[in-house]
Amino acid sequence: xxxxxxxxxxxxxxxxxxxxxxxxxxxxxxxxxxxxxxxxxxxxxxxxxxxxxxxxxxxxxxxxxxxxxxxxxxxxxxxxxxxxxxxxxxxxxxxxxxxxxxxxxxxxxxxxxxxxxxxxxxxxxxxxxxxxxxxxxxxxxxxxxxxxxxxxxxxxxxxxxxxxxxxxxxxxxxxxxxxxxxxxxxxxxxxxxxxxxxxxxxxxxxxxxxxxxxxxxxxxxx
Amino acid sequence: xxxxxxxxxxxxxxxxxxxxxxxxxxxxxxxxxxxxxxxxxxxxxxxxxxxxxxxxxxxxxxxxxxxxxxxxxxxxxxxxxxxxxxxxxxxxxxxxxxxxxxxxxxxxxxxxxxxxxxxxxxxxxxxxxxxxxxxxxxxxxxxxxxxxxxxxxxxxxxxxxxxxxxxxxxxxxxxxxxxxxxxxxxxxxxxxxxxxxxxxxxxxxxxxxxxxxxxxxxxxxxxxxxxxx
Amino acid sequence: xxxxxxxxxxxxxxxxxxxxxxxxxxxxxxxxxxxxxxxxxxxxxxxxxxxxxxxxxxxxxxxxxxxxxxxxxxxxxxxxxxxxxxxxxxxxxxxxxxxxxxxxxxxxxxxxxxxxxxxxxxxxxxxxxxxxxxxxxxxxxxxxxxxxxxxxxxxxxxxxxxxxxxxxxxxxxxxxxxxxxxxxxxxxxxxxxxxxxxxxxxxxxxxxxxxxxxxxxxxxxxxxxxxxxxxxxxxxxxxxxxxxxxxxxxx
Numbered sequence: 001x002x003x004x005x006x007x008x009x010x011x012x013x014x015x016x017x018x019x020x021x022x023x024x025x026x027x028x029x030x031x032x033x034x035x036x037x038x039x040x041x042x043x044x045x046x047x048x049x050x051x052x053x054x055x056x057x058x059x060x061x062x063x064x065x066x067x068x069x070x071x072x073x074x075x076x077x078x079x080x081x082x083x084x085x086x087x088x089x090x091x092x093x094x095x096x097x098x099x100x101x102x103x104x105x106x107x108x109x110x111x112x113x114x115x116x117x118x119x120x121x122x123x124x125x126x127x128x129x130x131x132x133x134x135x136x137x138x139x140x141x142x143x144x145x146x147x148x149x150x151x152x153x154x155x156x157x158x159x160x161x162x163x164x165x166x167x168x169x170x171x172x173x174x175x176x177x178x179x180x181x182x183x184x185x186x187x188x189x190x191x192x193x194x195x196x197x198x199x200x201x202x203x204x205x206x207x208x209x210x211x212x213x214x215x216x217x218x219x220x221x222x
Numbered sequence: 223x224x225x226x227x228x229x230x231x232x233x234x235x236x237x238x239x240x241x242x243x244x245x246x247x248x249x250x251x252x253x254x255x256x257x258x259x260x261x262x263x264x265x266x267x268x269x270x271x272x273x274x275x276x277x278x279x280x281x282x283x284x285x286x287x288x289x290x291x292x293x294x295x296x297x298x299x300x301x302x303x304x305x306x307x308x309x310x311x312x313x314x315x316x317x318x319x320x321x322x323x324x325x326x327x328x329x330x331x332x333x334x335x336x337x338x339x340x341x342x343x344x345x346x347x348x349x350x351x352x353x354x355x356x357x358x359x360x361x362x363x364x365x366x367x368x369x370x371x372x373x374x375x376x377x378x379x380x381x382x383x384x385x386x387x388x389x390x391x392x393x394x395x396x397x398x399x400x401x402x403x404x405x406x407x408x409x410x411x412x413x414x415x416x417x418x419x420x421x422x423x424x425x426x427x428x429x430x431x432x433x434x435x436x437x438x439x440x441x442x443x444x445x446x447x448x449x450x451x
Numbered sequence: 452x453x454x455x456x457x458x459x460x461x462x463x464x465x466x467x468x469x470x471x472x473x474x475x476x477x478x479x480x481x482x483x484x485x486x487x488x489x490x491x492x493x494x495x496x497x498x499x500x501x502x503x504x505x506x507x508x509x510x511x512x513x514x515x516x517x518x519x520x521x522x523x524x525x526x527x528x529x530x531x532x533x534x535x536x537x538x539x540x541x542x543x544x545x546x547x548x549x550x551x552x553x554x555x556x557x558x559x560x561x562x563x564x565x566x567x568x569x570x571x572x573x574x575x576x577x578x579x580x581x582x583x584x585x586x587x588x589x590x591x592x593x594x595x596x597x598x599x600x601x602x603x604x605x606x607x608x609x610x611x612x613x614x615x616x617x618x619x620x621x622x623x624x625x626x627x628x629x630x631x632x633x634x635x636x637x638x639x640x641x642x643x644x645x646x647x648x649x650x651x652x653x654x655x656x657x658x659x660x661x662x663x664x665x666x667x668x669x670x671x672x673x674x675x676x677x678x679x680x681x682x683x684x685x686x687x688x689x690x691x692x693x694x695x696x697x698x699x700x701x702x
Contacts, residue, residue, distance in 0.1 A: 123507055
């Protein structure tokens with residue numbers, strides 16, 4: 001069953017090509033998604049009432065609709081508005097939009113979890129608003145949001161495979177082409193699965209390391 | 223033909239896919255529940271080897287995208303000569319994934335219970351199996367409802383990718399009509415609304431369930447997962 | 452009486468929250484080196500009054516004068532500078548949960564006073580030593596007992612070289628056996644001439660150390676005077692009634 005020529009000459013080069021595209025999707029989508037989620041989360045936590053409502057609506061809609069549907073909508077809707085995107089661009093955009101909504105949930109939750117007493121104590125010492133946010137609120141909120149946001153990035157690694165649905169040739173897409181050409185579905189997708197397993201495992205290790213590195217005794221995530 | 227009439231004409235057909243979607247998700251959730259509970263118990267109370275095995279299973283099914291698993295199972299079914307039924311494969315893949323996720327929800331709930339619960343059961347002369355069945359699980363399952371509701375809403379959304387194998391659910395039917403009429407945006411938006419409403423309905427039902435099984439004064443740590451939609 | 456050196460002068464503070472008058476026209480003057488003790492039943496407004504003094508709860512009306520300068524709470528810069536000179540000890544400590552004991556003490560020195568890290572650290576160690584916690588400086592709040600937390604909070608306030616310290620029931624959240632260690636630190640401060648305003652239910656402490664006791668009820672300071680005068684045998688004061696009631700409840 002194992003055919004070295006097929007694996008090393010055909011399968012792995014294709015998957016490595018796809019892996020680069022996957023990484024090119026995952027890295028910018030997680031960074032921009034997090035930044036977007038940070039902004040939206042702050043607005044939902046502290047913004048004017050209409051901003052909060054807007055942010056809540058955005059989050060509810062994105063979280064209520066499958067990513068596959070959102071991806072198709074963006075892929076097919078943008079050309080109607082005169083914006084032409086490569087499949088890559090459409091996939092990236094929809095990952096950012098989706099990721100930002102989930103991140104904003106964790107950011108908002110973390111901000112709201114900080115007790116009034118912490119803020120009062122900072123005020124009592126003469127901190128101004130910026131100093132309070134920078135030195136007291138942010139370091140605590142970041143630790144509370146880390147597990148959720150990290151998990152969201154791990155989800156994103158797996159969901160990046162959906163880019164295949166709009167013909168973006170990433171890991172999944174390359175695998176599908178090889179599988180369809182050779183009809184060796186089992187071998188190909190075991191290999192593709194292994195690639196994802198490695199990425200997810202590495203990301204999990206990194207996340208655990210970060211959590212451990214910045215853990216404070218008795219400062220729980222709830 | 224304008225978008226509206228396309229949607230109106232297509233709606234009965236797409237809505238028919240709701241039954242397929244709900245059926246597949248329901249089957250997967252049921253499988254996840256039936257296997258997830260024993261997996262969780264095994265991972266907390268089982269012998270070391272069993273714990274390892276469960277952890278390995280969870281690692282595997284949480285680390286690979288459903289899309290990849292669908293094709294992997296498909297290929298596996300082909301290669302051993304089983305009949306390839308897209309609906310069955312979809313249910314199986316989602317069921318295996320959900321088992322992994324649900325087992326972790328239940329495990330978290332079991333471990334959040336005070337250790338005195340097990341001790342108290344033993345002190346009364348119960349065997350560990352009895353304590354787990356009559357003391358631990360009734361509490362842990364109540365605590366799991368919010369996480370479980372969350373798992374349902376994730377699974378419902380993930381089920382949309384099952385159309386790649388040709389399972390005739392909401393997404394597949396939408397794609398089929400879109401390819402014929404080229405009204406992609408309007409049709410996918412319709413599908414989005416159907417998923418959204420479906421999520422809302424089931425989350426409401428689960429909230430009802432949570433209220434019904436609530437024990438006075440026993441916190442199910444706020445149903446945060448339920449409120450989020 | 453000779454002209455006293457008035458450090459903190461609070462004039463006619465009122466506060467209404469949700470249609471309810473929490474504070475009605477409260478005034479008090481604190482002289483340098485004095486310990487003023489606020490007593491009274493729960494809900495009397497002691498905590499609100501203390502938090503109004505450094506505008507954590509902004510008063511609706513009234514004046515706050517620190518060493519002859521009237522505070523303008525609208526001016527943020529001025530308000531921050533004012534707060535940096537007025538120490539505050541909270542009932543529930545409010546230590547910064549993400550910082551070690553020494554960082555809790557030094558953070559305001561660095562960020563508000565602009566001190567460099569080394570000096571701030573040295574200063575923080577000195578204050579932790581003063582409250583007897585020099586050997587606990589690397590522990591996080593969750594690793595400290597209630598009494599230790601409150602002592603770190605006191606060190607945090609002392610590090611800023613405050614002109615006056617406000618203490619809002621500093622021992623109320625503590626287990627009985629931990630009250631003593633915190634009171635001992637406060638007693639030390641009083642005997643070394645620190646100016647303080649303290650709300651408390653520790654009547655023996657108040658009787659022994661207060662220069663003046665203020666009795667509050669329903670948002671009004673209804674009695675004030677030296678402990679000897681208010682608590683004298685046979686004195687027909689509300690303070691004495693309250694005092695004897697606390698004693699009999701306590702037994």
